[in-house]
Amino acid sequence: MPSISEEAVQVIEEARELLTPSPAERERVASALRRAVERLSDALSDMGVEAIVEPVGSATRGTWLPGSVDLDLFILLPPETPGERLGCIAIEAASRAFGNCEVRYSSHPYARSRFEGLWVEVVPAYLVGSPSEIISPVDRTPFHSRFLSEKIDEELAGDVRLLKAFMKSLGVYGAEIAVEGFSGYLCELLVIRYSGFVGVLLDAPGWREPQTLYLPEAPPVGGYQPAPLIFPDPVDPRRNAAAAVGRTQFHRFRAACSQFLRRPSVQFFRGFVASVDRDRARRVVEERGTRFILAVFSGVSFPPDVAWGQLKSLRARVERELRETGFGVLDSSVWYSDRGYGALVVELTISELPPAEKRRGPPVGSPGEAPFLEKHLSARDTLGGPFIQGDRWFVLKRRRWTSAIDLFKHIVEVARPSSLRGARVSVYTDLGEILSLREEDLVRFLLSFILRREPFLEPS
Structure with a gap:
């Protein structure tokens, strides 16, 4: 295991201070959480619904990052409640309690509302006696929250914030399909497993897939799906709490830990600023001698997880068919914005073939x-x-196809998944036009795709 330098320790302590919520923020969050629980409980009572409101998540343990906290409230309903009623109850209760409501979707609909300047997520679940009795996947969450609350004290909460910020700056924080990274729950389990952030930092460079980690009270029971990281869920050891972590994110985290130990910088906790140097990108592409094809989808109205999943599926098909036809694919990637924009980009070494x-x-x-x-x-x-x-x-x-552009357009047209069928699609092949698009987040994604350098290699 590598050692940690005095410089790294100093940087970590500086980051710890930066990532500690102020007393005023703590009081504001605690007060809002209390009132939100009261309002939601009153709304359910007025509706004649027998339920328990249980707060879960980082706001209950002080593990949120300053300025970035949501309130997570679970409505725990009797097991005999019909499944189709769960979402309706949560949505009506949130609307009554907070006066506003957005409908979101997971295993069943849930509500998202604004209250006292914070987002409140209201999730319906079943009240069960143990994890072995769960009816829907979200029924585990209250058990997770109770387990973590027993294990995490004030000092470990600071270490959780360090690990979350470190992962967030790398882009590996989040179990959603867009990220394929480390969930907040997994971050907290890692801190418990290693008794702090530094332990994770020192050991991660030596992880080898498939890496198995566990807590003493929840050793592996076997039967897990293949994954780069296996961490039995202490609440339900049959479940891999790290199942969402993809290979790339697993190894990016390992490499970033090594790099931090070599060259400590507070940027590993503050976040890295992506380059927006269009001229450099043009020079790099000119030197590589490659060709780009970009499809931009606008007006996508599906939930982000659905859109991301279908974009990734489309990417796999496009890349596979281009390769099988004989076109040289250097790389490809996808991007999605909550504003309803999606993109698929391919970089080609061979874009034209003889007949x-x-x-x-x-x-x-x-x-x-x-x-x-x-x-x-x-x-x-x-x-x-x-x-x-x-x-x-x-x-x-x-050949049926001699132009990669023609084949690309054909696949995008005939194989477009359901979430993209109603969207407008524009295909670009001129790099100058691509880098002049007005959607700034899309251009940042494209510049990152072109330049390809891991941001943690050059902390500024």
Whole structure:
């Protein structure tokens, strides 16, 4: 295990101070949480609904990052409550309690409201006696919250904030499909496992996939799906609390921990500023000699998790078909904004192909010989052959696709998933036009995609 320098310790202590909520913020959050619970309880009572309101999440343990806190309230309902009623109860109760409500979706609908300057998420769940009795996935959350509240004291809460800020600055914080990273719950489990932030920092560089970590009271029970990181959920050891962590984010976190130990900087906690140097990006692309194709979808109205998932699925199909056709794909990526914009970008080393391609046929004298010859001898798309090389037949055929741009547009049109079908799509191939788009967040994503350098390699 690597050691930690005095400089790194000083940086961590500086960050700890920066990440400690002020007494005024703590009081504001505690007061808002108390009143929100009271209002929601009163609303449920007025509705004649028998339920318990239980606050969960970082606001109950002091593990939120300053200036970034939501209130999470669970409405715990009797198990006999019909599943289709859960969302309706949460939405009506939130509307009555807070006077406003946005409908969100998870395993079932839930509500999001503004109250005293904070976002309040109102989630319906079933009141069950143990994790083994859960009916819906969110029923585990209150058990998670109670477990963490027993384990995390004021000092460890500061370490949780350090780890969350560190991960957030790297872009690996969050279990949603857009990030494929470390959930807040997993961050807190890691801090408990290593008795603080420094323990995680020192050990992570040595992790090797599949890495298994656990708490003494919840050793692995086996049967987990393959994953780079396995951390049995202490509330339900059959579940991997790290299942959402993708390979790239797992290794990015490891590398960033190593880099921090070599070159400590408070930027690892404050966040890295992405480059917006368009001229540098143009020079880099010119030196690489590659070609870009960008599809921008506007007017996407689906929930972010759905849009992200379907964009990633479309990306996989586009990249696979381009490669199988013979075009050289250097890399590809997707992006989505909550404002209803999505994007798919591909960088190509080969974007044009000649009309002819050589196709391999069956061995000479094999059962497939006659059908092969019959099919290709008089076919309109045969440009040469059939002929023999070695012990096999070959034929030269006319390609269906000679332009990567044409194939890209075709796939985007015919394979567009449901979340993107109603969206307007624009395809760009000129780098100057791409980098001149008005959506600033999209341009930042594209510049990051082009430059490809991990931000933690050059803390400023």
